[in-house]
Amino acid sequence: MGRYIIRRLLQSIPVLLGATLLxxxxxxxxPGDPIAALAGEKRADPNIVAILREQYHLNDPLLLQYWYYIxxxxxxxxxxxxxxxxxxSQIMAGKFQVTLNLxxxxxxxxxxxxxxxxxxxxxxxxxxxxTMILASTLLLISVPTLVSGFVLQFLLGVRLKLWTGLxxxxxxxxxxxFRSYLLPxxxxxxxxxxYLTRLTRTSLAETLRADYIRTATAKGLPxxxxxxxxxxxxxxxxxxxxxxxxxxxxxxGAVITERIFNLPGIGNQLFMSVYLREQPVVVGIVxxxxxxxxxxxxxxxxxxxxxxxxxxxx
Amino acid sequence: MSDIRxxxxxxxxxxxxxxxxxxxxxxxxxxxxxxxxxxxxxRRPIFIISLCIIAVLALMALWPSLFSSVDPFNARTCxxxxxxxxxxTGHPFGRDNLGCDLYARTIxxxxxxxxxxxxxxxxxxxxxxxxxxxxxxxxxxxxxVASRITEIFFAIPxxxxxxxxxxxxxxxxxxxxxxxxxxxxxxxxxxxxxMRAAVITxxxxxxxxxxxxxGAGPVRIMFRHLLPNxxxxxxxxxxxxxxxxxxxxxxxxxxxxxxxxxxxxxGLMIADAQRRFLEAPLPLIFPAVFLSITVLAFIMLGDAxxxxxDPKLR
Numbered sequence: 026m027g028r029y030i031i032r033r034l035l036q037s038i039p040v041l042l043g044a045t046l047l048x049x050x051x052x053x054x055x056p057g058d059p060i061a062a063l064a065g066e067k068r069a070d071p072n073i074v075a076i077l078r079e080q081y082h083l084n085d086p087l088l089l090q091y092w093y094y095i096x097x098x099x100x101x102x103x104x105x106x107x108x109x110x111x112x113x114s115q116i117m118a119g120k121f122q123v124t125l126n127l128x129x130x131x132x133x134x135x136x137x138x139x140x141x142x143x144x145x146x147x148x149x150x151x152x153x154x155x156t157m158i159l160a161s162t163l164l165l166i167s168v169p170t171l172v173s174g175f176v177l178q179f180l181l182g183v184r185l186k187l188w189t190g191l192x193x194x195x196x197x198x199x200x201x202x203f204r205s206y207l208l209p210x211x212x213x214x215x216x217x218x219x220y221l222t223r224l225t226r227t228s229l230a231e232t233l234r235a236d237y238i239r240t241a242t243a244k245g246l247p248x249x250x251x252x253x254x255x256x257x258x259x260x261x262x263x264x265x266x267x268x269x270x271x272x273x274x275x276x277x278g279a280v281i282t283e284r285i286f287n288l289p290g291i292g293n294q295l296f297m298s299v300y301l302r303e304q305p306v307v308v309g310i311v312x313x314x315x316x317x318x319x320x321x322x323x324x325x326x327x328x329x330x331x332x333x334x335x336x337x338x339x
Numbered sequence: 340m341s342d343i344r345x346x347x348x349x350x351x352x353x354x355x356x357x358x359x360x361x362x363x364x365x366x367x368x369x370x371x372x373x374x375x376x377x378x379x380x381x382r383r384p385i386f387i388i389s390l391c392i393i394a395v396l397a398l399m400a401l402w403p404s405l406f407s408s409v410d411p412f413n414a415r416t417c418x419x420x421x422x423x424x425x426x427x428t429g430h431p432f433g434r435d436n437l438g439c440d441l442y443a444r445t446i447x448x449x450x451x452x453x454x455x456x457x458x459x460x461x462x463x464x465x466x467x468x469x470x471x472x473x474x475x476x477x478x479x480x481x482x483x484v485a486s487r488i489t490e491i492f493f494a495i496p497x498x499x500x501x502x503x504x505x506x507x508x509x510x511x512x513x514x515x516x517x518x519x520x521x522x523x524x525x526x527x528x529x530x531x532x533x534m535r536a537a538v539i540t541x542x543x544x545x546x547x548x549x550x551x552x553x554g555a556g557p558v559r560i561m562f563r564h565l566l567p568n569x570x571x572x573x574x575x576x577x578x579x580x581x582x583x584x585x586x587x588x589x590x591x592x593x594x595x596x597x598x599x600x601x602x603x604x605x606g607l608m609i610a611d612a613q614r615r616f617l618e619a620p621l622p623l624i625f626p627a628v629f630l631s632i633t634v635l636a637f638i639m640l641g642d643a644x645x646x647x648x649d650p651k652l653r
Contacts, residue, residue, distance in 0.1 A: 043491035051503050163642070167635035169586035171593055171609055172627040179620060277496025281590050285613075295499060296594060299506045307503065315494045 030327065037319045042095065044315045045308065049091045052304045060108065081108065094308065104309040113309045116294065121313065123199060124290035127282070128275040130203075130210030131217070136268055139218045143225020148252065150230055158222065165219035170278075174212045174285035181208060197287040209286040213279055217271050224267055229260040262332045269325040273318035372571060376647040386643035392636035399449040409443035411603060416440055423619040435622040436611055445625050448605045451598050452633055455515055456585035459522040463584075464577045467527035471534025472569070476542065476561050482535070489528035497525040498590060505596030518597045522584055533576050537569030544568075571648040579641030582634040589630050605630040 060069065060077050077083075082090050097103040104113035146158040182196035194208040195201040232238065233256050241251045280292030287293075291310050298306040330336045380386045399406055409416050417439035426433045432441035474485035504521040511517060541547065542565065550564050591597030592606030600607060605626035612622035 039487055040490045040494050043487070044494045047491060048495065048500075048503065051507050055507050163635065163638060167582065167638050168631045169589055169634060171586070171590055171606065172631050175609070175613060175616060175623055175627065179616065183617060274496075278498055280498055280502070281593065284594070292499070296502065299502060311495065311499060311503075314496055314499070318494045318496075 048311045105305040113305045120291045120294045130206040131214035135214040135217045139221025143222040146226040147229035162219035170281045213282045232260040266325045273321040379647040389636045389639035400453045403447045406446045407443040409440045411443040448603045451604045455588045458519045459584040460581045462523040463526040467530025468534045471531040475535040475538030492528045541568040575645040582637035
C-alpha cells in the first residue's frame with residue numbers, strides 16, 4: 026500500500042505542474058499592467074516602475090517567471106507576495122478556513138440527507154415514495170445554485186424571520202459561527218444531495234438483490250438487521266468514495282454560494298483578486314485547490330482498498 | 340452489450356421461438372439500438388414533456404417577437420420612473436431595476452442560454468469524442484499523454500477556470516463565444532473519458548478483430564466500427580451535461596465574465612435584480628424560474644435518453 030501511495034503521489038506531480046502552469050499562463054495574459062494599476066490615477070515614476078518590474082520578475086519570459094514561482098512554492102512553501110507587498114499565504118489562510126468550514130458543512134448535510142433519502146427510496150422501491158424522492162432529486166439537480174441560493178436566502182433567511190420571529194439562518198457573513206454555514210452549506214450541497222440520493226438508491230437496491238442477503242433473510246434475521254448490517258454496510262463503499270471526491274468539488278465550486286451569502290472564503294477572494302489583478306493570489310488559490318483535488322482523489326482510492334478487502338493495490 | 344453491432348442490423352438468433360403469425364413481418368425487420376431506443380423513448384411521458392418545453396424554448400430563441408411585442412433592445416421601452424413596478428397590463432412580469440419590461444427581457448434571454456448550452460455541448464463532445472477515440476484506439480504513449488492532459492483539466496475547478504479565462508479575454512470581442520470557448524475548454528475531458536472507455540471496451544470485441552483481419556485500416560475501424568458502438572454513452576453524457584452548461588453560463592454571467600450587456604442573459608438579469616432583491620423579488624424570480632425550467636428540461640431529456648440507451652441502468 027505504501028508503495029502504491031508513493032507511486033500515485035509521483036504520478037500526480039505532472040498534473041499539479043501542468044494545472045498550475047496553465048493557470049499561470051492564463052493569469053499572465055490578464056489584460057492591464059499591475060504596476061501601472063498600483064500607481065492609480067497618477068503616472069508612476071518610470072524609474073520606480075523599472076525597479077518594481079525587475080523585483081517582481083515581470084520582464085522575464087513566462088516559463089522563467091513560472092519557475093521562480095513554482096520553485097518558491099515547492100521548496101520554501103512560499104506563495105509569494107502581492108503587488109501591495111502582502112504575503113499571499115497570509116491572505117489565503119483565513120479564507121481557506123471559511124471555505125473548508127462551508128464545504129464540510131455541505132458534506133455533512135449531503136451525507137445525512139442524501140443517504141437518508143436514498144435508503145428510504147431503495148427500501149420502498151417502486152412505491153409512490155420512491156417516485157417522489159426520484160422526482161425531487163430531478164428538481165434538486167435542475168435548480169442552479171444561483172437560483173436556490175437567492176430563493177432560500179429570501180425564504181429562510183428573511184421571510185422566516187419576519188413571519189415567525191425565528192432567527193435561525195443568518196443571511197450573510199460568518200459572524201454567527203456554525204449557524205452562518207447552515208444555509209450556504211445546504212445550497213452548496215444541493216446538486217450533490219441529489220446525486221448521492223440516486224447513488225445510494227442504486228447501490229443499496231443492487232446490494233439487496235445479492236445472494237448473501239437472501240441467505241441472511243433465510244437464516245431468519247430480522248429485516249432491520251439484514252438491511253443495516255448486510256445491505257447498507259456493503260452498499261456504503263461507493264457512497265464514501267463519492268463523498269471523498271466531492272470535497273474538492275465543493276471547495277472549487279463554492280464561489281457562487283460565497284458571493285450570494287457574502288462569505289469571506291477563497292471563492293470570494295479569487296473573484297476579487299481576478300478583478301484587482303492580484304495574480305499571485307489567483308495562482309496560489311488555484312494551486313492549493315488542485316492539490317486538494319489530487320489528495321482527495323488519492324484518499325478515495327486508498328479508502329476503497331480499506332473498505333473493500335477484495336481490492337488490493339500493488 | 341452483445342446486442343450492439345456497428346450500425347448494422349441485429350440478427351435474431353436461430354433458436355428464437357417462432358413469432359406469432361401476425362407479427363412475423365415485424366420480427367424480420369432489423370432493429371438497431373437506435374430504433375429500439377426511439378421506440379422506447381416515444382412512450383416515456385418525461386421525454387415528451389421535456390421535448391415540448393425545449394420546443395417552446397427553441398421557438399422563444401428563434402422568434403422572440405412572437406411572444407412579446409416589446410423590443411427589449413430598444414431603450415425607449417424602458418422608463419426609469421416605473422422601475423420595479425409589479426405586473427400590470429402589457430407588462431405581465433412587471434419591470435426591472437431600470438424600468439425595462441421584464442417579460443420581454445426574460446423571453447429574449449432564452450436565445451443566449453440555448454445557443455451557449457448547445458454549442459458548448461457540441462464542441463465539447465466533438466473535441467472530447469475525437470480525442471477519446473484516438474487515445475482509446477491507439478493506446479500506449481498516445482493514450483498516456485492524452486489521459487495526463489485530461490487529468491490536468493479535471494484538477495482545475497471548472498467555474499474558477501472559466502472565471503479566469505473569461506476575465507483574461509474579456510476584451511477579445513468574442514461576445515458569447517468566449518463563454519462557449521471557456522466552458523468547452525473545461526468541459527471536454529468528461530466526454531474524453533467516456534469515449535475512451537467505450538472505445539477500449541469495443542476494441543477487443545470479435546467484430547473489430549474480424550474487420551482488422553479483413554484488412555480494414557485504422558481510420559475505417561475507428562469510424563465505421565468503434566465510433567457507432569461508443570456513441571451511445573457519449574450522447575447520454577452530452578445531453579445530461581447540456582443542462583449543466585446552461586447553468587454554468589448563468590453563473591458566469593452572474594459573476595460578470597459571461598454574457599455582457601447590452602446582450603440579455605438570465606444570469607445577468609439575476610445579477611442585476613439581486614441588488615434590490617429584498618424589496619422587489621420578482622425581477623429575480625422570473626429569470627430564475629425560466630433558467631431552472633430550461634435546465635430541468637434538458638436534465639429530464641438526458642435521464643430519458645440514458646434510460647433508453649442504457650437499459651442496464653434501469
